[in-house]
Amino acid sequence: MCNTCGCNITSGNRPLVLAEKPKVGVTTISVLQNLLSQNNHQAEHNRSHFDAAKVLVINLMSSPGSGKTALLEATIKRLRESLKIAVIEGDLETENDALRIQAQGVPAYQITTGSACHLDAHLVHNALHHMAIDGLDLLFIENVGNLVCPASFDLGHHRNVVLLSVTEGDDKPAKYPVMFRAADLMLISKTDLLPYLDDFSPDNAKQHLHNLANNTPIIEFSAKNGDGLDEWITWLQAEIAAYRLLVDNKQTLRPKVQQDGQVLHAQPGNSKFYPVL
Numbered sequence: 001m002c003n004t005c006g007c008n009i010t011s012g013n014r015p016l017v018l019a020e021k022p023k024v025g026v027t028t029i030s031v032l033q034n035l036l037s038q039n040n041h042q043a044e045h046n047r048s049h050f051d052a053a054k055v056l057v058i059n060l061m062s063s064p065g066s067g068k069t070a071l072l073e074a075t076i077k078r079l080r081e082s083l084k085i086a087v088i089e090g091d092l093e094t095e096n097d098a099l100r101i102q103a104q105g106v107p108a109y110q111i112t113t114g115s116a117c118h119l120d121a122h123l124v125h126n127a128l129h130h131m132a133i134d135g136l137d138l139l140f141i142e143n144v145g146n147l148v149c150p151a152s153f154d155l156g157h158h159r160n161v162v163l164l165s166v167t168e169g170d171d172k173p174a175k176y177p178v179m180f181r182a183a184d185l186m187l188i189s190k191t192d193l194l195p196y197l198d199d200f201s202p203d204n205a206k207q208h209l210h211n212l213a214n215n216t217p218i219i220e221f222s223a224k225n226g227d228g229l230d231e232w233i234t235w236l237q238a239e240i241a242a243y244r245l246l247v248d249n250k251q252t253l254r255p256k257v258q259q260d261g262q263v264l265h266a267q268p269g270n271s272k273f274y275p276v277l
Contacts, residue, residue: 042121046156062163064145067189070223118149151182158253173208
């Protein structure tokens with residue numbers, strides 16, 4: 001469903017594509033738009049399951065290597081005695097991250113996407129068949145490392161947390177506005193490296209985010225030395241409490257899915273998959 005990166009098909013939505021291909025008159029655009037519509041429908045179905053179980057679901061997004069799994073490890077160490085946590089991991093290949101999370105004593109399920117550079121609602125739904133969510137307080141979805149496509153897909157989750165590592169450059173929010181507009185929280189990660197990186201300014205990164213008309217909170221965080229961990233835990237606990245009040249009143253939370261990103265993903269990209277008949 002993407003013009004350039006070849007993420008049109010995932011193992012989750014492939015059956016929908018195969019169902020569309022033989023139909024006479026089906027165009028590339030109509031198939032892509034239908035896939036996006038089906039994704040959004042599946043996301044609402046996923047969210048209804050999460051809400052029934054009263055489990056807050058957080059989508060972690062960043063470029064590769066920004067510290068999402070390290071963040072989860074530090075979070076689990078702090079909260080595993082007080083909250084029941086599980087993790088869905090997304091990567092193109094390997095189960096490395098799921099194994100790291102399982103070593104912390106919490107359930108984790110690995111989704112390997114092959115070539116798709118993001119998770120979608122169908123992949124998350126399939127993962128739910130392999131894990132129990134009843135009794136959970138918090139479910140993290142660690143999305144595929146990518147600063148573009150993940151922001152455009154509703155997974156059925158409730159909140160988006162975007163990590164920006166100090167090793168990446170403080171102008172990333174300006175360069176990747178679709179991703180950072182979607183943030184309900186931005187974490188500036190690996191701050192223990194700031195003494196060695198004089199070209200990264202946390203203030204500049206914050207200003208670039210605010211220039212996108214996004215006044216979301218920002219936490220500076222280091223999984224290595226624990227700086228910012230208390231503030232992060234406080235944010236999580238407040239989000240859980242607010243979410244449960246909503247669910248008790250038959251309401252829910254929805255993430256900031258970026259409509260401009262959805263438009264891009266509903267355009268014909270790899271037309272070899274979707275011939276005009």
